[in-house]
Structures are given as structure tokens and as C-alpha cells.
Amino acid sequence: MIAVDRPQPAAIRAELLRGLRAFPAVVSPKYLYDGLGSRLFAAITELPEYYPTRTEAAIFARHLPAIAAELPADLTLVDLGAGNCEKAARLLPPLRVSTYVAVDISLDFLQEGLDRLQQRHPAVDMLGVGTDFSTRLLLPDAVGAGPRLLFYPGSSIGNFTPPDALDFLRQLHPAAQGGGLLVGVDLLKPIEVLEAAYDDPLGVTAAFNRNLLRHINHLVGSDFALADWQHRAFFDSAQRRIEMHLQALHGVAVRWPGGERVFAAGERIHTENSYKWRADDFAALLVAAGFSAIRRWTDERGWFAVFLAQA
Numbered sequence: 001m002i003a004v005d006r007p008q009p010a011a012i013r014a015e016l017l018r019g020l021r022a023f024p025a026v027v028s029p030k031y032l033y034d035g036l037g038s039r040l041f042a043a044i045t046e047l048p049e050y051y052p053t054r055t056e057a058a059i060f061a062r063h064l065p066a067i068a069a070e071l072p073a074d075l076t077l078v079d080l081g082a083g084n085c086e087k088a089a090r091l092l093p094p095l096r097v098s099t100y101v102a103v104d105i106s107l108d109f110l111q112e113g114l115d116r117l118q119q120r121h122p123a124v125d126m127l128g129v130g131t132d133f134s135t136r137l138l139l140p141d142a143v144g145a146g147p148r149l150l151f152y153p154g155s156s157i158g159n160f161t162p163p164d165a166l167d168f169l170r171q172l173h174p175a176a177q178g179g180g181l182l183v184g185v186d187l188l189k190p191i192e193v194l195e196a197a198y199d200d201p202l203g204v205t206a207a208f209n210r211n212l213l214r215h216i217n218h219l220v221g222s223d224f225a226l227a228d229w230q231h232r233a234f235f236d237s238a239q240r241r242i243e244m245h246l247q248a249l250h251g252v253a254v255r256w257p258g259g260e261r262v263f264a265a266g267e268r269i270h271t272e273n274s275y276k277w278r279a280d281d282f283a284a285l286l287v288a289a290g291f292s293a294i295r296r297w298t299d300e301r302g303w304f305a306v307f308l309a310q311a
């Protein structure tokens with residue numbers, strides 16, 4: 001396990017406090033993923049309402065032979081945001097992967113998944129890399145030279161605004177070293193389906209969102225009380241995105257060492273955007289980022305797409 005480019009606590013604190021003082025307040029969704037947040041996200045993927053994970057898995061199950069036919073053998077697979085490594089686990093033998101590189105911001109969670117996977121596939125070389133790849137993908141020399149298939153499933157690309165998604169894809173391009181990109185993208189669909197996926201009746205997504213406040217308390221020493229905050233998620237049709245917020249149930253003063261912020265009743269902290277793409281628009285985005293030879297596979301309802309592109 002190698003940690004690259006770990007963000008410094010002072011930089012994290014400065015970024016979070018800047019967002020908490022802003023009007024409206026905003027926190028990057030990457031802070032949703034502490035150890036518990038990563039486990040809550042894994043639970044979300046099991047919910048009947050949260051269709052993306054299951055729909056993407058069905059696309060892979062059905063089209064893996066066609067995807068494999070486009071790729072060389074002895075592949076180096078770089079799994080961006082590997083989490084518990086479960087998605088990649090299903091791809092290793094069919095895609096003839098010889099080296100698996102799991103990259104994630106949360107090292108603890110990654111280690112558990114990687115250990116399990118190594119036991120199941122002892123012949124595959126495996127390496128865990130702890131880094132925040134959202135602004136710059138830096139891979140250690142241990143990954144080796146040669147083409148790589150960058151794997152970015154789950155529609156995490158949807159958590160970037162379209163201009164940021166373009167910048168992100170552009171900075172990924174050289175890291176593929178002439179290989180490719182395999183990326184999952186959530187598509188536009190009826191609003192009721194979208195909103196149920198981000199506000200489930202069991203309250204798992206609410207717990208995932210509110211856990212962010214615990215994580216912030218840990219990182220900046222603030223005194224957010226979870227009982228003061230409500231989960232809100234809705235689709236903005238103009239922006240084509242689900243927005244997640246935490247909304248103050250009543251007036252709240254939140255303190256941290258050296259400062260405080262008073263939130264009025266109903267005031268919100270914006271915690272995540274999840275953009276829903278048109279497949280053709282996403283193909284154009286890949287081209288704009290420097291990728292070519294774009295192939296795509298979707299499910300029968302056209303809810304999700306998997307794209308393969310040459311770097």
C-alpha cells in the first residue's frame with residue numbers, strides 16, 4: 001500500500017472552513033467518504049431504489065465479452081475510487097488483468113478490499129494507492145510503464161460539474177499512457193426514479209449525508225449536532241443534476257476553534273451534485289478530453305451507459 005500526495009490536515013481544514021463560511025455553505029462530496037461514509041455508500045448500492053450500481057453491473061455482465069474483445073491481454077487495470085474493490089473483482093479474469101492497481105482516497109477501506117481480492121486472485125499483481133486523484137492522478141513508479149486501462153465506474157464522473165468533468169478527463173488522459181478509459185455514466189431518466197434513488201425510505205442516503213457532519217467535526221474540531229440537520233435531495237431539471245444538501249431544522253450556531261457560523265432555520269449546506277448525462281453529450285465530452293475510438297454499451301431502459309475510449 002502506497003500513500004501518494006496525501007493532503008495536509010491544514011489544507012483540508014482551510015478548504016472546509018472556506019466552504020462553511022461561504023453563502024450558501026458548500027462542502028466537497030469527497031468528505032462524505034470517511035470509513036463509515038464509505039460503508040454507508042456501500043449500503044446505498046444495495047438499496048432497491050439506488051439503480052446505478054445494479055444497472056451498471058448488469059451491463060458488464062451482459063457485455064463483458066464484447067468489452068474484453070476490444071482490449072489487449074495482460075492488462076494493467078487502474079481502478080479509480082476502488083472502495084471495497086468489488087466492482088473490479090468481477091472484471092479481473094474476463095478482462096485478462098495481470099496487474100491491478102486500486103486507487104482510493106480512503107486507505108483503510110481500500111486495504112480490506114484489496115486483501116480479500118488478493119486471496120481470491122493470487123496470480124494477479126496488486127497494489128493499493130492512497131491519493132486524492134480528483135485534481136491530479138499521480139501513480140507511483142511501482143505501477144510500471146506501459147499502457148493502462150483506467151477504470152472509473154459507478155458514475156462518479158457525475159459528481160463533477162461538466163467543466164470540471166472535462167478538466168478531470170483531460171488530466172487522466174496522460175496517465176493511461178496510450179491505453180484507455182472504461183467509465184460508467186448515469187443517464188437522464190424520469191424524475192421520480194432519480195429522486196427516490198437519492199432519498200430512500202430507509203434513510204441510508206440521509207445517514208450517508210448527515211455522517212458528513214461527524215467527519216467535519218473530526219477534521220476541523222467543529223460542534224455540528226446531527227439532530228439539527230435534515231437530508232434534502234432533489235433533481236434540478238435545468239442543470240440536469242441531483243443536488244444533495246443538509247438543511248438546518250432551526251437556527252443553529254456551529255463553533256470551531258477560532259470561528260463560528262450561525263445558520264438560520266432552513267439554511268442549507270450543499271454537499272453533492274450528481275449530474276445525469278445524455279449519452280451523446282458524454283461521448284462528445286470524451287472526444288473534447290482527447291479520447292477517441294469511443295464505444296458504448298447501455299441497459300435496455302437506457303438508464304446507464306458504459307463507455308470504452310482509447311487514450
Ligand code: AVI
Pocket residue numbers: 044052154155156157158159197198205272273274
Ligand atoms: C459516488 N457517486 C457516484 C454517488 C452518486 O450517485 O452520485 C454518490 C451518492 N450520493 C448519494 N447516493 C449516492
